[in-house]
Amino acid sequence: MELIWAVVVLAWLVILVMAFGLAGMLRQLRDLQVTLRNTGATTVRRVPESIRPQAGTSFALLLLVDETCTVCAEVAPAFGRLAAKAPADLDIVMLSYDAGTTYDAPARVRKVADSAAYHAADPGWRPALVMTDAAGTVLLAEPVGSEAALNGVFEHVVGARLVEAK
Numbered sequence: 001m002e003l004i005w006a007v008v009v010l011a012w013l014v015i016l017v018m019a020f021g022l023a024g025m026l027r028q029l030r031d032l033q034v035t036l037r038n039t040g041a042t043t044v045r046r047v048p049e050s051i052r053p054q055a056g057t058s059f060a061l062l063l064l065v066d067e068t069c070t071v072c073a074e075v076a077p078a079f080g081r082l083a084a085k086a087p088a089d090l091d092i093v094m095l096s097y098d099a100g101t102t103y104d105a106p107a108r109v110r111k112v113a114d115s116a117a118y119h120a121a122d123p124g125w126r127p128a129l130v131m132t133d134a135a136g137t138v139l140l141a142e143p144v145g146s147e148a149a150l151n152g153v154f155e156h157v158v159g160a161r162l163v164e165a166k
Contacts, residue, residue, distance in 0.1 A: 046136040051117045053134050054110070057091040061157060062121060062130040063144070065094060067101045069126045071145055076103035076127070078147040082154045083108040090158070095121065129153050 053060040063079045065072040076094065083092040083106060093110045094103065097118035105111055121130050123141035129150065131140040140157065144150040 045120070045138040047121045047130075047132050047138065048114070048117045048136070050114045051093055051095055051112055051121060052132060052136045053091040056089075058089045058134055059139075060091040060093055060132045061086065061154075062093045062095045062132070063150075064118065064122060064126055064128045064130060065096050065101055065103055066126045067096070067098070072103070072127045074147055075144055075150050076105070078150055079154075080105045080109055082151070085154075086158055129157075131157060 051060060051062055063076065065076055079092075079094065086092055086108070091110065092108055093112055094105050095118055096103075096111075096113050097115040099113040101113065121132070121138065121141075122128070123130065123143075125143045125145075127144050127150075129140070129142050129144045130138060132138055142149075142153045144153055
């Protein structure tokens, strides 16, 4: 019987130590939140010059594709078709990390193979639609896992650009 009591007491001690550890971590997290709120710190992602909007355009709309991505094979041709609907101040770019990615694109779509730029703009999924301004700041990063998703995000971006242009 004494062994059972010893195990129960030991288990409660472990639970108590874990509770104090959790309380300490939560306090540190709150302190960090207060510090960040007071400093106004934000995370701004910028992309390299190679994928920033070219002269005569204000924004770049990038489709990040990968040769090993099967969904990219479906989305890339649709992106090329949608490029014709884009306003003139929107630089349309198909970005891959190596020159081996061979998706067809119309002349309106600028194809860029740049691994450093790809990793700077990469939100962590493929295919992704990323929008940047002239300073290279990432304004939007959305997954486009199907042609329908691409159409929805593209129409949202183009619709917003047309409203701003008026």
